[in-house]
Amino acid sequence: MSIPASVNPPLGDLHAALSRAESRRKWRAFTLTVPLLVFLLLTLLIPIAALLMRAVENPEVIKALPTTVKALAPWDRQSQPAAAVYAALVADLSHLPDTADAGALARRLNTEAPGARSLIMGAYRALPIEGDAEAVRQQLLDKDPRWAEIEFWQAIAKNGTRWTPDYLLASVDLRRDAQGHMERMPEEQRAYGGILLRTFQISLIVTLLCLLLAYPLAYWLSTLPERKANLLMIVVLVPFWTSILVRVAAWIVLLQSEGLINTALLDIGVISKPLELLFNRTGVIISMTHILLPFMILPLYSVMKSVPSTYVRAAVSLGSAPLAAFARVYIPQTLPGVGAGGLLVFILSIGYYITPALLGGADDQMLSYYIARYTNVEVNWGMACALGALLLAATMLLYGVYRRLGKTDLALA
């Protein structure tokens, strides 16, 4: 008896049909995630790529002064540059299509050599400057004797490339000297190392304080009956939903030297003169801890809810002291919550800006304050992006360490 091939196909065909159906299903599933991927690409990956690019981009000098850069190539960067270089500079400046291009050049060079702004704009305004190379040189020097200072020429020569490591180097307090060798920034310009350290310090303290406050609270909430727990959860969440500015203002009212806390303490005689709680590190840490506390409570609470109470009971009934049972049985089971909450609070606090700006002194500002400053006030976006990249790198590094130590994925649920 023969069986028709159509009813019982060879095994190979079945396999192919199956895998076809499988891959169709996979594609369909993938198409469902496309909107999310596009969204991530547009709002996260492209901006980060643009940020990283801007941190190394250096188009101003080479765009505005192409012949000057060429003329400076053979220069030893120590002696006085040749008159031909002056002539090339004037030629380049007179070819600029718009004042704005001179302005961009002046701004770029000024960040390298303070004073270059007025030097470049002065020369640009003095155009046309005519004559042979020597005459041009003399006219520039007559206009502004600072043209004889080689610092400015070094800045031009150093920035004659489309890409530069200078912003990134500056973000870790390094720089290239005139010859292109790496060296540390001079003492009085060494800022970001200390600021980065301070940023991590504040974030770490805030994370620890949040953990200290949130752990007992979340534990207590997780043991309450549902209705009570929900009610108290709202109390936790109301400040979470309030604008940060309002909360910062409220802390000013509470903490200032004639504020509620100081007057209360003075009245009951605990202190004899007001404590300094504001416009220093204390104020920043108090307020940041308050603002970030819900981010610690929520992951802890959700993990603690899922920990069965039977384990601790079992440990106690087997003869463990209650405290030891808590420490050795309960706490290890809540570690995913501690990790998730800690990471969340730490990463959020690294980027904090408005709270330290309003409640801190000059030495309490975190890295984002300077990023905002370079973006908004100095309009030096290269430096802002380099500091942003530094913050990004530091965060990634920490996340890597966390993964390594915890050997688990980040679990928020």
Add this chain to the structure above:
Amino acid sequence: MKKSLIALASLSVCFTMSARAEDAITVVNFGGANANAQKVAYYEPIAKEGVKVTAVEYNGEQAKIKAMVDTKNVTWDVVEVESPDVARGCDEGLFEKLDYSKIAPKADLLPSAVTECGVGVFVWSTVMAYNGDKLKTAPTSWADFFDTKKIPGKRGMRKGARYNLEFALLADGVKPADVYKVLATKDGAERAFKKLTALKPNIQWWEAGAQAPQFLVAGDVVLSTVYNGRIDAANREGRNLKIYWPGGIYDLDYWVIPKGTAKKEAVYKFLNFAMKPENQAVYAQNIAYGPTNKKALAKLDKKVLGDLPTSDKNAKEALQFSTAFWADQGEALEKRFAAWATQ
């Protein structure tokens, strides 16, 4: 007949009203007491002349203007900017070049109010102030500000290098006329930072202009650097804050037109209105900032004049803020300040 005429008239009014949609301009200021004075003196009265002003506040972020001009999506028509930003933005092509024939006769304005891209709006000053109700020994020099033995207590200072370095040099005995000459040298900057270092534990930094008078009123600090208009505003609310004028650093704020605004005609109408002496006088009556139109001074009484940074008595030993110096050295000095604060 009469009725239809009225109907026609009201119809034409409607048309002119709608035609005037382009006479609605956005004017950007720094907020606070100053914004209120501008509202009373300029924004509200000019509505009668057919220009509707919408006021917007900002914090001096030039990045916002740059973003608008770069993307050719200019929604701000007149922006108040601080002096270093006028020259910088003008160089970088962010602002329109001004046509003074449509604003005011140049001869009527203060010389420093007339620049290529910005017209001076008012003169303000950063001064030393104290609470007359709380401080018994009034300061008599900038050296007193840095002398915590003579006047014990905290000092309020603006977070940043600007103004503070100048004050430090004044306290160290540099004459107002020489301050920027000294500060431009390496030793001079060193000297200024050193003077600040000695005071550092006693400094309470302020970020926003309104904080300084609050510090003084609350008694958090005994002396503070402060914008003089903020003191005036606090005193209008019944405080007794006093200003020490010598060594104050005066400067102008400017109005600029971001490049590419579609409403130039209305903008010039606004600038012309606001630079008129009678309107500038109304402004000065509402906040103690000096008018930039010299003719406005004649319209002010003695009491108002006495509080202005431009009056002869107050300006006698004052220092003019050097835009050129800060445009060149600002970024480096602010970074140095950040490094200094970390130490």
